[in-house]
Amino acid sequence: MKILFLPDNITVDAEVGEPLLEVAERAGVTIPTGCLMGSCHACEVELDDGQIICACITAVPPGEKKMIINLSVDIDW
Template sequence: MKIIFLPDNITVDAEVGEPLLEVAERAGIIIPTGCLMGSCHACEVEIDDGQTICACITAVPPERKEMTINLAGDIDW
């Protein structure tokens, strides 16, 4: 699967089930983290359908060819 990180338009290939934080790190992107359990929402990002997810507890989903992750959301953490 191809993952596109916005706003810098960085594209990286990823495998189904691979943790999103690892995909981002491999692409040279740092997603802030806190608890690494999804409770603090420090790693919250917006995906292509407008839904927000916690990158620390989310893996690359199956049955998709492309996914966009927007890192330019509200950074109040």
């Protein structure tokens, strides 16, 4: 699967089940983290369908060819 990180337009290949934070790190993209358990929401990102997820507890889903992740969800973090 191809994952596109916005707003920097960085694309990287990823495998189903791979943690999103690992994919981002491999691509040279920094996603802020806090608790790494999904409680603090520091790692929130927005998917292309508008869904907000915590990247620290999310893996690459099956059944898609491309995923767009917008890192500019909360400018206060």
